[in-house]
Amino acid sequence: MQGKTTLKTLAEILEISPSTVSKALHDSPEISEKLKVKIRELAKKEHYIPNAMGRNLKSRETKTIGVIIPDILPHFFAKALYGMEAMAGEMGYQIVICISNESLKKEIKSIHTMISSGVDGVVMSLSQETQAKMQIEHLLQLKKYGIELVLFDRVLSIINCDKVSINDALQAEQATVELIKSGCKKVGYLTNILNTSVDDQRKQGYQDAMKRYKLRNRVIGFNPKDEFPAKQINTLIAEGKLDAILAANELSAIMTIKSVLDSGYEIPKDVSVIGFTNGVISANFRPSLSSIDQHEEEQGRLAMETIIERLQGKLPKEPLDYKLRTSIIHRETTRHE
Amino acid sequence: MQGKTTLKTLAEILEISPSTVSKALHDSPEISEKLKVKIRELAKKEHYIPNAMGRNLKSRETKTIGVIIPDILPHFFAKALYGMEAMAGEMGYQIVICISNESLKKEIKSIHTMISSGVDGVVMSLSQETQAKMQIEHLLQLKKYGIELVLFDRVLSIINCDKVSINDALQAEQATVELIKSGCKKVGYLTNILNTSVDDQRKQGYQDAMKRYKLRNRVIGFNPKDEFPAKQINTLIAEGKLDAILAANELSAIMTIKSVLDSGYEIPKDVSVIGFTNGVISANFRPSLSSIDQHEEEQGRLAMETIIERLQGKLPKEPLDYKLRTSIIHRETTRHE
DNA sequence: TTGTAAGCGTTATCAG
C-alpha cells in the first residue's frame, strides 16, 4: 500500500522482468495474451501510474501541450483556454498552463518550465512586455529543443510558426465604420492593452476608418493598474469631442457605459459604445453591450488543433497563419434603425 | 546551435565531467570559484535549461505545484488562480494547472497527470461530479506517491489534509439575516452549483436563518447548461412569493437583476439581491450589485502558501482547516437606511 | 514468448 508503484514493483510482484511488464502495458504483440491480462489486472489493482519522467527521458512524446497566457482574468483568455482544454482532451492530449502575467521575465520562466518538463508543443499569447520590448530569443529556444510553437491572439509576424488570430485591424475598421454610419462623428478608441500587436492593429484599423471619413481620431489609452479615465471621457463628451467609443475589451466598455450614464448622458443617444469581446457580461449588462465576438473558444480550439496536427505531421511545411473572421453583435449601446 | 543543450554537452565542450558541471551549477563548495564562473558563463551562453525529467528521476523536488480547478470561467476560480500563481512565484515555485471541467473522469485524469509529471504538491477544488458521487479514491493516490494535498473552496471533511475555504454557511446565514432585517420576508436562494459542498453549506446557512425568523424557505436551483429560470423568478415575484434573492454566484445575480428589471419591477424596492463573489462586474453593474466578497485572491494565496509550507515542514502535523471570514458589501441592490 | 542491458539527463556517493 505504501510507496509508489513502478514497473519494477509490478515486475517483482509477478516475478517477471520490468521490460515484460512495459511491453504488456503497451499491448506489444510480443507478449502472450494471458500474461497481458494478468499484468493489466495487477496494474489496475495496484493503481499503477506510469512515471512521465522516466518515460520521457527516452525522448518519447508526452502528449502534453503547454499553454502560456498573459492573464486569466479577462474573459477572452479564460474562454480561449476553455476551448483549448476541450480540444486537447478530444485529441487525447493534456495541457499544462502557465501565466506570464504580462511580464517578459515570467514568460521566459514559463518557457523554461515547458522545456524542462518536456511538453511536445507550446501554444501561447505573448505578454505585453514581450511585445513592447520585442524580445523573442526565448521563443527560439523552443525550436532548439524540438518543441513546436503556435502563437495565438498576440502574434508576431517575424516569428516563423503557425499562428491563429483574428483580423483585428479589419474588425476595428468595420466597427468604426458602423459607428460612423450610425451618425457618430467623434469616435474614440479606448484601450488598456497598450503595446500589444492586437492593440496596434485595432488602433490601425480604427484610424484607417477615421481617415477615410476625414474624421479626427482620438485614442484614449490607460494602464489597467491605474484608475479608469472616467473624468477624461466625460470631459471630452461635455466638450462635444466624443460621441462614440470603440473599447479594446469588454471591461473597459462597461466601465465606459457606467461612467457615461452616471454622468447623466444617454446611451446610445449621446454616446454609442462597442466593445471587443462578447463575453458573459455583454448580453447581461443594462443596457446590453454591442460587441465584437472574437469567437475566443473557437480560436482556442483551432490553436490547439493546429499544434497537435503539426506534431502529428498532418500540416504542410509552410507555417499556417489563420486570421479568423469575427462578427459584430449589435445590442442596445449602438444606434440602428 | 542545433540540438538540446544538456549537462553532458556543456561537459564535453569544456572537456570536464558532467558531475563537475552539475555541482558547479548547484554552487557546490566542492568546486573552485574559477571553474564555477567558467561553467556558469558557458551555461548561459548555450542557454542551458536543466531537464526536469532527469532531475526528478533522482526524486528531488520539482518546485512545482499542481492546481486542479473545476472551471476557469467563473470569476472566483480565475481570481483564486491568480492569487495562487502570484504566491507560488513569490515563494520560488511554479504551478501547472489542469481543469477538471466539473467532471470526475477528468479530475482523475488530472491527478494522474500531476503524479506522472512529478509535482511536489496539489492544490485543488473538487469537481461537482466528485462531490455528488463522493468518489475520492483518486485523491488517496496522491498520498501514496508522497504528494501533499490542499483542498480549497470545495473541500470534503472526510479527507485528511489541509483545507482552505470560507465559512459559507455562516456567510449565507448572515446575508439572509441582513436581507430579512432590511424588510424582506420572502427571501429565495438561487443556485446553479448544485451538489457541491459549497452549495450545501450556503443552502444550510440560508435555511437556518429563514427558520430562525420563521419564514418559509425557497430554493431555486438550475443547471448552468440550461436556460436561466427568469420566468420562474418573475412568476414568483408576481405572486408575491419572492422579495429577495441570495444568489450563489455573481453571474446568476446579475441575470436575476436583468430579468427582474426587464419585467418592470424595481430593485431594491420590489426585490433585493445579494450575490456570492464580489467580482469585477458587481461594482460596475447598474445597479451596482451588493455582494459577498470571498477574498478569492487571498484564498488562493493562502492555499498556495499552506501547501508550500507543508512541503517545507513548517506546519504542525495536524492538518489545518482554515475557514476564512468574508464580508458583505452593500451596494445598490439592497435596501439600507 | 520472455529476459537482459543500455541509455535518456541528472545527481549523490565515493575515489582519486
Added chain:
DNA sequence: CTGATAACGCTTACAA
C-alpha cells in the same frame, strides 16, 4: 578540487 559510477523509471534493441 575533480572525476567515475550508480541509480532514478522507463523503453527498446538484442539475446535467449
